[in-house]
Amino acid sequence: MADECIHGFEDGMCAICFPPKEPAPKPVAAPKPRGSRAGVRAARPAARVPGAPHPSADAAIDAKAMRIYHVTHLDNLGRILGSGALLADAADPGARPEVDIAAPAAREFRRAAEVSGTDAVVADYVPFLLTPDAHVWDAVRTTTPDPRLDAAAVERPAADYVIFVSSVGVALGARTEVLGEVVLSDADAAVAGARTAAEWPEIERMLRRLARDDDGSAIASAELLVREALPIERVSLIAVSNEKVRDRVRDALRAVGLRTRVAVYPPWFLPGTDAAE
Structure with missing residues (x-):
């Protein structure tokens, strides 16, 4: 029987409860006969662009x-x-947060900023980060002022926030053929100069480039936009900082008949940690 993760993650997803195994030593290949030129040709890698x-x-x-x-x-x-969903700011009826994390000027700017290649503005989309180490969230964790964030939001403890987690594929659903239903930006999508992709093949290529980034700075700046709404049924888990918040979230979920997994994972809420682990 597999061990259960105490943080609420599925087996194998938590780096604390399920640390990666040490790689097995690579076998040493036997030396090829020196007189076999065919063997040398077969072992030579194909040429590729530097x-x-x-x-x-x-x-x-x-x-x-x-x-x-x-x-x-x-x-x-x-x-x-x-x-029943995470709603975009400009959706009908639209997100009306009790506590708004966005700075008023930033929210107004996103309501006017057009998304390249679509008929929409940034506020028509629900924004998602691609890493729990994203710069904008790290500003909250470290109480660092950020022009995108309301000053009061930065002053609040990170433990007062929750993180909805899904995946690109689940958010995308069957919308790979629909232009602009999901948009990827390599920076804040409302900022001039941000490079965006509104078609799935280019989104996929950009995601892979971001994932290959060695120091994580590129993926920490990017955001994925989902048009209008993401139903709660497409949320795989809600991450929280402590047991008290977990219990409050579970009570709220039960009240509306949902069984979404709730995970207590403090590293995502603490400053100066490698939250992505």
Whole structure:
């Protein structure tokens, strides 16, 4: 019987309860006969352009399996669960947070900023981070002022927030053929100069490039936008900082008949930690 993760994650997903195993030693190949030129030719790797990624690098990254994260204040949970979805700001009826994490000027700017290649503005989408180490969330964790965030939001303890977790594939659903239903931006989508992708093939390529980034700075700046709403049924788990918040979230879920997994995972809420582990 498999051990159960005390943080609420599925088996194998928590790096604390299920640390990665040490890699097995690679077998040493027997030396080839020196007189066999055919063996030498067969072992020689195919030529490739210097600096280009290995042909199998992209294939090893499942873009649809990449996790996405939406941060909100605990006091907003009731309205979210009542509507049955995470709603975009400009959707009908639209998100009306009790505690707004966004700075008023930033929210107004997103209501006017057009998304390249679509007929929508940024506020028509629900924003998701691609890592729990995203710069904007780290500003909250470290109480660092950020022009995108309401000053009061930065002053509140990170433990007062919850993180909705899903995946690119689940959020996308069957919308791979629909232009602009999901948009990927390599920075805040409302900022001039941000590079966006509104078609799935380009979104997939961008996601793989972000995942290959060695220092994590690129993926920490990016955001995935889901048009209008993400139903709560597509949320795989809600991460919280402590047991008290977990119990409050579970009570709220039971009140609306939902059984979404709730995970206590403090590293995602603490400053100066590698939250992605």
